Amino acid sequence: MEHLSFDFVRKILSRLQAIGFDQAEVLLGNEHLTEMEVDVSSISLLRNTEADQLVLRAIQGGRYGSVVVTQLDDSRIQMGISKLQDQVMSAPVDEARTFAPQPLVAMNEMGPLEPQHYAMHNSLSQFLVAVSEAYPECVLKQALLRYHRGRRIRMNTVGHETDTTEGYYSFGVRFLSKRNGKTSQIGFNGSCSADLGTDLIEWGGIRRALESSVREINLAPLHGRFAGRVIIAPEALYILMGHWLQNLKDEKILSGVSPFRDKLDKPVCSPLLSFSIEPRGGSFARHEFLTDEGFGSEPSTIVKDGILKSYMLSDYAAKKTGLSRGESSGLNWVFGAGKTRLPEMFGGIDKGLLLGRISGGVPAANGDFSGIAKNSFLIEGGYLSRPISEAVISGNIFDMFNSVTAVSQDRSNDGLALIPWIGVDGMSIRGR
Amino acid sequence: MIDLRSLKSEFVPGSGPNRVYSEIRYQDNRETRIDLTNGSLETNFQESVRGVSARSFTGGYWGFSAYSNPSKDAVIAALREATRNAKFLAGRSEKSDVGIAYPGVIQFEKSYASTKTAMSPAIWIELLKALDNYIVKKYPDLRGRRLSLWSLEMQKQLATSDGSEVHTTVPRAFFQISMTKESKAGPVAFSDTRGGLGDLQDFFLDTPQNFEPWIDEIYDMVSRKADGVKPASGVFDVVLAPDLAALLMHEAVGHGVEADLVQAGSVLWDRLNQMVASPLVTYVDIAHTYDGTPAPRPVHVDDEGVEATDTVIIQKGVLKSFLNNRETSVHYEQKPTGHARAFQYSDEPLIRMRNTAILPGTTRIEQMIASIEDGYYFMKPGRAQADTTGEFLMQVGTGFEIKGGKIGRVLRDSAITGFALEFMSSISMVGDEFQWDTSGYSCLKKQLMPVGLGSPALKCKVRVSGG
Numbered sequence: 001m002e003h004l005s006f007d008f009v010r011k012i013l014s015r016l017q018a019i020g021f022d023q024a025e026v027l028l029g030n031e032h033l034t035e036m037e038v039d040v041s042s043i044s045l046l047r048n049t050e051a052d053q054l055v056l057r058a059i060q061g062g063r064y065g066s067v068v069v070t071q072l073d074d075s076r077i078q079m080g081i082s083k084l085q086d087q088v089m090s091a092p093v094d095e096a097r098t099f100a101p102q103p104l105v106a107m108n109e110m111g112p113l114e115p116q117h118y119a120m121h122n123s124l125s126q127f128l129v130a131v132s133e134a135y136p137e138c139v140l141k142q143a144l145l146r147y148h149r150g151r152r153i154r155m156n157t158v159g160h161e162t163d164t165t166e167g168y169y170s171f172g173v174r175f176l177s178k179r180n181g182k183t184s185q186i187g188f189n190g191s192c193s194a195d196l197g198t199d200l201i202e203w204g205g206i207r208r209a210l211e212s213s214v215r216e217i218n219l220a221p222l223h224g225r226f227a228g229r230v231i232i233a234p235e236a237l238y239i240l241m242g243h244w245l246q247n248l249k250d251e252k253i254l255s256g257v258s259p260f261r262d263k264l265d266k267p268v269c270s271p272l273l274s275f276s277i278e279p280r281g282g283s284f285a286r287h288e289f290l291t292d293e294g295f296g297s298e299p300s301t302i303v304k305d306g307i308l309k310s311y312m313l314s315d316y317a318a319k320k321t322g323l324s325r326g327e328s329s330g331l332n333w334v335f336g337a338g339k340t341r342l343p344e345m346f347g348g349i350d351k352g353l354l355l356g357r358i359s360g361g362v363p364a365a366n367g368d369f370s371g372i373a374k375n376s377f378l379i380e381g382g383y384l385s386r387p388i389s390e391a392v393i394s395g396n397i398f399d400m401f402n403s404v405t406a407v408s409q410d411r412s413n414d415g416l417a418l419i420p421w422i423g424v425d426g427m428s429i430r431g432r
Numbered sequence: 433m434i435d436l437r438s439l440k441s442e443f444v445p446g447s448g449p450n451r452v453y454s455e456i457r458y459q460d461n462r463e464t465r466i467d468l469t470n471g472s473l474e475t476n477f478q479e480s481v482r483g484v485s486a487r488s489f490t491g492g493y494w495g496f497s498a499y500s501n502p503s504k505d506a507v508i509a510a511l512r513e514a515t516r517n518a519k520f521l522a523g524r525s526e527k528s529d530v531g532i533a534y535p536g537v538i539q540f541e542k543s544y545a546s547t548k549t550a551m552s553p554a555i556w557i558e559l560l561k562a563l564d565n566y567i568v569k570k571y572p573d574l575r576g577r578r579l580s581l582w583s584l585e586m587q588k589q590l591a592t593s594d595g596s597e598v599h600t601t602v603p604r605a606f607f608q609i610s611m612t613k614e615s616k617a618g619p620v621a622f623s624d625t626r627g628g629l630g631d632l633q634d635f636f637l638d639t640p641q642n643f644e645p646w647i648d649e650i651y652d653m654v655s656r657k658a659d660g661v662k663p664a665s666g667v668f669d670v671v672l673a674p675d676l677a678a679l680l681m682h683e684a685v686g687h688g689v690e691a692d693l694v695q696a697g698s699v700l701w702d703r704l705n706q707m708v709a710s711p712l713v714t715y716v717d718i719a720h721t722y723d724g725t726p727a728p729r730p731v732h733v734d735d736e737g738v739e740a741t742d743t744v745i746i747q748k749g750v751l752k753s754f755l756n757n758r759e760t761s762v763h764y765e766q767k768p769t770g771h772a773r774a775f776q777y778s779d780e781p782l783i784r785m786r787n788t789a790i791l792p793g794t795t796r797i798e799q800m801i802a803s804i805e806d807g808y809y810f811m812k813p814g815r816a817q818a819d820t821t822g823e824f825l826m827q828v829g830t831g832f833e834i835k836g837g838k839i840g841r842v843l844r845d846s847a848i849t850g851f852a853l854e855f856m857s858s859i860s861m862v863g864d865e866f867q868w869d870t871s872g873y874s875c876l877k878k879q880l881m882p883v884g885l886g887s888p889a890l891k892c893k894v895r896v897s898g899g
Contacts, residue, residue: 033778040695042527046517047496049778051483068479070500083478090554092473092561121524141696176697176820183697186819225665254469255576257612257619320472361815361827364845366618370897372817372825372849390823392849392897430665430897 025156103296115147184216192415204414222431270404274336300327338407370394483777492527576612596737615658663898678885691760709856728884740770787884793862822852863888
């Protein structure tokens with residue numbers, strides 16, 4: 001670990017400067033992972049990994065190159081530098097590449113810095129007991145309790161010197177429920193936390209998902225087709241919103257596919273929706289101090305009352321398009337809370353769907369998508385009536401986020417996102 | 433490279449209930465990626481992810497440890513830590529099912545590395561720029577274009593405590609061209625990919641002019657798709673092109689026979705030696721060689737040091753075997769045939785498919801199309817998902833109507849859904865021309881993993897999700 005120092009990074013940067021690059025940058029990362037895995041209801045694996053990564057970047061005459069080295073002996077670093085020279089020489093001139101200046105905060109250290117093996121084992125064992133006692137019909141297929149620690153030292157020739165470290169825990173479970181030969185669909189849930197002080201079953205939406213799994217045992221195929229209101233649960237909304245947000249990011253903006261290219265300060269979705277990024281938000285387990293390119297990460301409003309307030313572009317894509325750079329790389333989503341209590345959202349729905357999870361692909365270029373409704377319930381007469389299978393939900397993702405009827409007061413926090421339930425109209429739901 | 437043989441004395445196998453099985457691995461994943469998006473060099477990187485790892489098994493528990501700076505000292509440290517991790521778990525609770533298979537010792541060395549000289553990134557960037565210029569000049573009505581080259585060479589060296597020693601190098605390389613065009617119903621996209629086993633210089637070291645017919649084909653398809661129609665919804669007779677059939681079988685059926693997912697409740701868990709598909713279907717996970725030539729992702733020995741042999745999953749419609757690792761082969765009393773694979777040095781081996789293939793039948797694709805009065809010919813797969821119930825959804829990027837036994841209008845993006853068992857039972861014709869997929873598919877199951885996918889065209893029934 002002695003190589004994880006400013007001195008080590010500074011020496012490499014000096015070598016890049018000595019070559020004569022106009023600008024250069026060195027990013028040294030170290031990732032530690034400790035993982036305990038439950039495989040079919042019993043703990044089966046303890047795994048730890050330690051990985052270094054050295055990223056060398058340089059610009060000369062507007063030509064940019066980037067090389068990754070994962071072995072930090074002198075000969076490998078020299079090979080990396082030689083490859084970087086080749087890359088820079090071969091790259092086309094592109095004045096949009098620059099390096100980030102020194103941010104306001106240079107040093108940061110957050111979260112637990114070492115894994116607690118005994119505490120992890122105890123938490124996982126207690127979780128297995130808690131599930132078997134509270135939900136005896138639930139069968140855990142896999143559970144992963146992980147401790148992560150990442151440290152990054154970045155230094156460049158425009159004065160940037162930062163050193164950030166953060167540790168946190170993550171937990172993910174996959175399960176189903178069985179009774180009298182009947183089986184629910186597979187369910188997933190997961191969350192993150194800065195410590196193990198809370199029982200794992202209470203993390204994020206895990207208990208809610210386990211309870212839902214037991215209720216799903218009596219599922220039956222949906223028959224026929226209808227167009228109705230869909231209440232989208234946080235887990236499904238996270239996926240669907242992720243697809244929608246791609247249209248504010250580099251690839252879709254650069255390639256010209258995004259419909260939002262000229263929509264800054266214009267409506268892009270329902271006025272009921274507000275969405276922001278809080279990279280260092282206190283409600284979350286993980287924090288982003290710097291963007292992927294090294295700029296200081298700051299909170300930002302992406303959508304306010306349906307109006308697009310900022311894109312989520314890298315500095316490179318921003319310069320290529322003339323749009324503004326995103327204030328962060330997008331960690332920690334915050335959906336604005338609505339005014340409707342969750343039970344009230346079901347009221348008035350003659351026939352609709354509570355969408356627990358969606359299994360499917362990415363929307364087509366024009367936003368059309370379809371997916372199988374998983375962990376989902378039919379809504380009839382204003383109430384949840386029964387769990388359903390074989391239901392395909394389809395629509396257009398841009399139309400869907402323009403057709404929001406309600407946003408719940410309640411929000412689920414899985415350690416990475418604070419997300420409500422939303423109601424949308426106009427979706428096609430097709431059964432067997 | 434590290435001489436792992438010199439470290440075999442570090443294994444501490446023990447005996448009886450204290451027996452420890454261990455494996456040590458050195459791995460180097462060398463990756464190149466170049467993306468030219470609307471003329472901008474969006475990505476240009478070369479990466480070598482190298483490291484060492486060790487895994488140990490004792491008392492029914494696994495321990496694993498990995499370090500990114502490969503050295504003999506790092507191997508020794510990883511081995512000790514992996515064993516300590518397994519003993520940590522074993523010391524906290526006992527397990528009744530504690531066995532793994534010891535199928536025999538193998539020494540093996542094989543390299544598929546290119547014999548041609550590797551080109552610098554400059555050569556590839558110049559090629560992409562030349563092709564991009566061609567597209568811009570000839571097809572100015574396109575809204576977006578993306579040209580991507582990527583390659584991944586995996587070099588692995590393995591030694592196990594029961595004596596196996598393995599050294600393999602397997603590269604693969606691909607070239608994808610994507611185009612987006614405006615239509616009345618918004619933008620439509622189409623992409624095509626070429627490549628396979630080998631390195632970039634094995635496939636794409638050619639003059640720009642020789643790629644132009646391929647570019648013209650892609651433009652033609654995206655243009656026809658822009659004027660395409662949505663398919664109707666409902667259950668239809670369809671013909672699935674080889675690429676699409678192969679991916680659908682992988683997602684909906686192949687995962688369902690991976691023994692770890694079988695233990696987790698796959699729909700096929702209690703179907704061994706039962707009819708699960710049409711008798712026309714024989715489905716095999718090819719280890720390394722098909723019809724005398726290397727499969728797209730050849731595996732001769734897996735990452736547990738087990739010799740890889742072909743696994744017949746379904747024979748004439750009957751489910752014959754699951755895909756096992758050393759541990760599940762004991763549980764299911766089946767011979768391990770080399771399915772445990774790890775993506776990076778820091779990953780533990782998981783049960784993975786290698787080169788899954790439906791073996792060819794006797795029907796020409798023209799006969800299949802001619803036999804359908806009202807249905808579809810689905811060609812290009814998009815993303816596909818299936819769960820352990822076998823319920824699947826597959827996006828379809830390209831297809832055609834079939835009306836009166838003839839190919840009709842081009843389709844816009846659509847999707848097909850169904851259940852694995854119903855889909856396999858509905859297969860009524862199997863094509864006579866087998867093809868390996870060339871899309872460069874990597875499967876995600878905790879880790880990514882390059883896999884090979886092969887099939888002839890199939891005629892079957894699926895539920896179509898159209899407009």
